[in-house]
Amino acid sequence: MPKAVDIRICMGTGGIAAGASAVLERFEEELSSTGVGASVRENCSRHNVGCRGFCARDVLVDVILDGERTTYQYIKPDMVQRIVEEHIVSGNPVEDWVVTDDYHNFHEKQVKVVLSDCGEVDPEDINSYKSRGGYKAVESVIGSKTPEDVIEMIKSSGLRGRGGAGFPTGLKWEFARKPESDQKYIICNADEGDPGAFMDRSIIEGNPHSVIEGMTIGAYCIGADKGYVYIRAEYPLAVKRLRIALEQAKEAGYLGENILGSGFSFNIKVKLGAGAFVCGEETALIASIEGQRGMPRAKPPFPAQQGLWGKPTVINNVETFSNVPYIVTKGPDWFSSFGTEKSKGTKVFALTGKIRNTGLIEVPMGMSLKEIIYDIGGGMERGEFKAVQTGGPSGGCIPKDMIDINVDFESLAKVGSIVGSGGMVVLDDTDCMVNIAKFFLEFTQRESCGKCTPCRVGTKRLLEILDRVTEGKGKSGDIELLLTLGQDIKDSSLCGLGQTAPNPILSTIKYFRDEYEAHINEKRCPAAVCKAMLTYTILEDACKGCTLCAKACPSDAISGEKKKPHVIDQGLCVKCGACFDTCKFKAVHKE
Amino acid sequence: MADRINITIDGEKVNVDGGLTVLQAARRSGFHIPTLCDDDRLKPYGGCRLCLVSIEGIPRPVTACTTPVTDGMVVETSNDHIERLRRTIVELLLSDHPNDCMTCDRAGDCTLQELAYFYGLRDNRFWGERRRYEDDDLNPFIKRDMEKCVLCGKCVRVCREVQGVGAIEISYRGFGAKVCPPYERDLNCEFCGQCVSLCPTGALSGKQWSGKGREKDVKKIKTVCPYCGCGCNLTLHVSRNEVIRVSSEPDTINEGWLCPKGRFGYEFIKSPDLLKSPLIRKNGKLEEVTWDEALKFVSEKLGSIKEKYGPDAIGGLSSARCTNEENYLFQKFIRAGIGTNNVDHCARL
Ligand SMILES: Cc1cc2nc3c(=O)[nH]c(=O)nc-3n(C[C@H](O)[C@H](O)[C@H](O)COP(=O)(O)O)c2cc1C
Numbered sequence A: 001m002p003k004a005v006d007i008r009i010c011m012g013t014g015g016i017a018a019g020a021s022a023v024l025e026r027f028e029e030e031l032s033s034t035g036v037g038a039s040v041r042e043n044c045s046r047h048n049v050g051c052r053g054f055c056a057r058d059v060l061v062d063v064i065l066d067g068e069r070t071t072y073q074y075i076k077p078d079m080v081q082r083i084v085e086e087h088i089v090s091g092n093p094v095e096d097w098v099v100t101d102d103y104h105n106f107h108e109k110q111v112k113v114v115l116s117d118c119g120e121v122d123p124e125d126i127n128s129y130k131s132r133g134g135y136k137a138v139e140s141v142i143g144s145k146t147p148e149d150v151i152e153m154i155k156s157s158g159l160r161g162r163g164g165a166g167f168p169t170g171l172k173w174e175f176a177r178k179p180e181s182d183q184k185y186i187i188c189n190a191d192e193g194d195p196g197a198f199m200d201r202s203i204i205e206g207n208p209h210s211v212i213e214g215m216t217i218g219a220y221c222i223g224a225d226k227g228y229v230y231i232r233a234e235y236p237l238a239v240k241r242l243r244i245a246l247e248q249a250k251e252a253g254y255l256g257e258n259i260l261g262s263g264f265s266f267n268i269k270v271k272l273g274a275g276a277f278v279c280g281e282e283t284a285l286i287a288s289i290e291g292q293r294g295m296p297r298a299k300p301p302f303p304a305q306q307g308l309w310g311k312p313t314v315i316n317n318v319e320t321f322s323n324v325p326y327i328v329t330k331g332p333d334w335f336s337s338f339g340t341e342k343s344k345g346t347k348v349f350a351l352t353g354k355i356r357n358t359g360l361i362e363v364p365m366g367m368s369l370k371e372i373i374y375d376i377g378g379g380m381e382r383g384e385f386k387a388v389q390t391g392g393p394s395g396g397c398i399p400k401d402m403i404d405i406n407v408d409f410e411s412l413a414k415v416g417s418i419v420g421s422g423g424m425v426v427l428d429d430t431d432c433m434v435n436i437a438k439f440f441l442e443f444t445q446r447e448s449c450g451k452c453t454p455c456r457v458g459t460k461r462l463l464e465i466l467d468r469v470t471e472g473k474g475k476s477g478d479i480e481l482l483l484t485l486g487q488d489i490k491d492s493s494l495c496g497l498g499q500t501a502p503n504p505i506l507s508t509i510k511y512f513r514d515e516y517e518a519h520i521n522e523k524r525c526p527a528a529v530c531k532a533m534l535t536y537t538i539l540e541d542a543c544k545g546c547t548l549c550a551k552a553c554p555s556d557a558i559s560g561e562k563k564k565p566h567v568i569d570q571g572l573c574v575k576c577g578a579c580f581d582t583c584k585f586k587a588v589h590k591e
Numbered sequence B: 001m002a003d004r005i006n007i008t009i010d011g012e013k014v015n016v017d018g019g020l021t022v023l024q025a026a027r028r029s030g031f032h033i034p035t036l037c038d039d040d041r042l043k044p045y046g047g048c049r050l051c052l053v054s055i056e057g058i059p060r061p062v063t064a065c066t067t068p069v070t071d072g073m074v075v076e077t078s079n080d081h082i083e084r085l086r087r088t089i090v091e092l093l094l095s096d097h098p099n100d101c102m103t104c105d106r107a108g109d110c111t112l113q114e115l116a117y118f119y120g121l122r123d124n125r126f127w128g129e130r131r132r133y134e135d136d137d138l139n140p141f142i143k144r145d146m147e148k149c150v151l152c153g154k155c156v157r158v159c160r161e162v163q164g165v166g167a168i169e170i171s172y173r174g175f176g177a178k179v180c181p182p183y184e185r186d187l188n189c190e191f192c193g194q195c196v197s198l199c200p201t202g203a204l205s206g207k208q209w210s211g212k213g214r215e216k217d218v219k220k221i222k223t224v225c226p227y228c229g230c231g232c233n234l235t236l237h238v239s240r241n242e243v244i245r246v247s248s249e250p251d252t253i254n255e256g257w258l259c260p261k262g263r264f265g266y267e268f269i270k271s272p273d274l275l276k277s278p279l280i281r282k283n284g285k286l287e288e289v290t291w292d293e294a295l296k297f298v299s300e301k302l303g304s305i306k307e308k309y310g311p312d313a314i315g316g317l318s319s320a321r322c323t324n325e326e327n328y329l330f331q332k333f334i335r336a337g338i339g340t341n342n343v344d345h346c347a348r349l
Helices: A013-017 A020-033 A036-043 A077-089 A101-108 A126-131 A136-141 A147-157 A169-177 A199-206 A208-222 A236-251 A282-289 A318-330 A332-336 A369-376 A409-414 A433-447 A453-470 A478-492 A496-500 A503-521 A548-552 A578-582 B022-028 B080-095 B111-118 B154-162 B194-198 B260-264 B291-309 B324-338
Strands: A005-010 A044-049 A061-065 A068-072 A185-190 A226-232 A267-273 A313-317 A346-353 A359-364 A385-390 A396-399 A423-428 A536-538 A588-590 B004-009 B012-017 B052-055 B074-076 B142-144 B169-171 B178-180 B204-206 B219-224 B233-239 B242-247 B279-282 B285-288 B316-318 B343-345
Touching: A005 A013, A005 A020, A013 A020, A013 A236, A020 A036, A020 A044, A020 A077, A036 A044, A036 A077, A061 A077, A068 A077, A101 A369, A126 A208, A126 A236, A136 A208, A136 A318, A147 A169, A147 A208, A147 A318, A147 A332, A169 A208, A169 A313, A185 A199, A185 A208, A185 A282, A185 A318, A199 A208, A199 A236, A199 A318, A199 A346, A208 A226, A208 A236, A208 A313, A208 A318, A226 A236, A226 A282, A236 A267, A267 A282, A282 A313, A313 A318, A318 A332, A346 A369, A359 A369, A369 A385, A385 A433, A385 A503, A396 A503, A433 A453, A433 A503, A453 A478, A453 A496, A453 A503, A453 B080, A478 A496, A478 A503, A478 B080, A536 A578, A548 A578, A578 A588, B004 B022, B012 B022, B022 B052, B052 B080, B080 B111, B154 B194, B194 B204, B242 B260, B279 B291, B316 B324, B324 B343
Parallel strands: A005 A044, A185 A226, A185 A313, A226 A267, A346 A423, B004 B074, B316 B343
Antiparallel strands: A005 A061, A061 A068, A346 A359, A385 A396, A385 A423, A536 A588, B004 B012, B052 B074, B142 B204, B169 B178, B219 B233, B233 B242, B279 B285
């Protein structure tokens, strides 16, 4: 029997969805019924920890016996008994369930700064964070260093905003420090509206105290005594953990009146957003906190001059704030040792798509796309690599032949995409680029606030053109129309939403114009995705007449005698693909 | 007032008040910049994007209505790029508009129509789905045709910023964005009609004047509102010798704002009961008399009462519809002419 047992279960939203709560419960039961709990007593701990990034392998469980860690993957409640009996009691890890090499490969090239404590600390326990050096930054700053010194430190670290635009954080703080004002505010932008993005949610779920610590340091620097975290209501777990963390930080004296006896006071309120993408835009977010409809306004004045209630306000992204305590404790030089000349530090990405290892990753700025996809992502799942979409609905596609590109602010911007908030969708040869562009346009069009004409009406017209192209009704001139209208929308829209909404179209036309042309001129979707242009046929030679396809067909379009080749009546076919999916002999052809 | 500064607009050096926006400075210096959403009396909005201009040193076009002037600023109100963007914006608006100017009340007095004319937009590159709204006709004053709305937001802003009511707001998202009361019910409206007066298209108009004649058919006559002592300036729109509408110009003491009575309450003009001359009751019946006769009658009566019972037997009550000057004269007359302090005013009640 070991002397100390520590069990850590990944309980981010991903882990819980995979059944982590039941796994934790079973551990409680098994540990007590086997007597382990009684024998190791206070040295037996069971923690829920935040996301470690590899959600695809959930439920992930660390069993740490006398300091030695074994990680299990895909754990279900009924597997717990065996782990406790064989491993914890008898000391023989259950090798079948231990993570494999690709788990280690997934992590090997990553460099974790903001995620360094995610998956390690218990997000609902401030002492867990403190035991790993948490709140040392606040302790070393408040009352000991001047705000100017700290701003200088952030400036020299080279930290740039992680919310999309990449504005230098230290400079932003300096702008907000300068004006005299009876009141200043600090806001954490946790709206995270990009489809498929979950970086900020994971940080708050996994280590909310790092965000609170970063905000407190920011508040100290600019002289704010009130802060807001604007977080979407669709993140209930993050909201819950954030609230617990705020209570605990207050109790421990890191928030509230007269922090650490320094005379500096700072309080944070949580403000729930109602799930509008545009409310992530800083001026819309401010309007929303003020109780108005979340619509952006023109800048200048910038929030640092006139923000919330007209007062100087710093608004930063979750990941930006979360970097701050690590920069303060480990030093700006340490931080800037990662990354490129102009993009320092690391960036968290949500790696998804047709790739083997999907999940949350943190890599140094400037890592090549190839390394991310093949070393961390483990390469393509099935198909052939075609492109990567970065930056979500504001971003663009990077084609296959640019796979050696470095992922940093400058390099991606140069090829017409962006780092954005960190979405990274890997596409293969079964993805239609016109359809991908349409997906993002549908989103931005729906989420436009309606205030400015080009975004409200223009994106609708772009979408209509894409609709007809993917329906096989494209007209010659449509590509040019997309290009001119797209450019006009970019040049004339009020906020970042409209100014970037056409990017997915412009970049796919730039690199995959031939696919658009095939849709329009030949009424053909090269990736065989766009339904209206698909034809399913049965290859006579390959068909064994098993009748499975005919049974699967919802519109009775397939006929044929048993053991004889079947045929599809094109007039009845609804192009659902059921026959294609059911055929065991690859006899259904789609084109 | 801010200091005066020098800026350059379209190559011309102008000296302007430093507190202005680029749009205000350009207008006051005689330059025209198109806009649908701006009104000098409302806060800058930047929604329609028509007032985009180029400013030296700023890489992208900016809206003149939201950009403050700074000393030495060099502004270009028009160039190929800017005109291309404006044209696209107007074309986009027209692609989602009924384009039924033939039957629209606002033809000839519509900013959108002017813009379409200016850019010669007969065809449209962007024809597509159009917003469709059911007519709802639930109030007595304001006629709404939401398909003609260009979402300039003036109605929303005037209601909140000037009237302090906030009865309407933009709701929904994207292409479906729409001006309406909260949850599209519970209209908390005072029917001042300020929104109607600002609408740049035919989306908002008055039920009373709808179909009664267009801008080109009316003679405009300036007058002062008879309802109260505020003395708001009115412009009567007269067609075939009938007042068909009342409006007010922005450059008046009331800045163009009116109350529901001033804006919509003019139907009494046509009433057969309207008094056109003084009446005196003779043998139990009211009879029309001349002003001379009426005044003589009143002065004789007042004189005899005063002689018989003393001045305190007389009292004066004046009307809130009179101006300050008239009220002043009236109390002077009662106090100095009649010799009593028995004078009061209905607005005190
Ligand atoms: C349409 C739109 C949506 C945005 N959504 C987010 C968001 O969800 N989270 C975020 O941090 N920033 C978002 N931003 C960027 C913010 O406006 C702002 O630049 C950012 O919060 C600043 O923080 P940073 O300097 O730390 O990056 C969005 C911008 C636009 C135009």
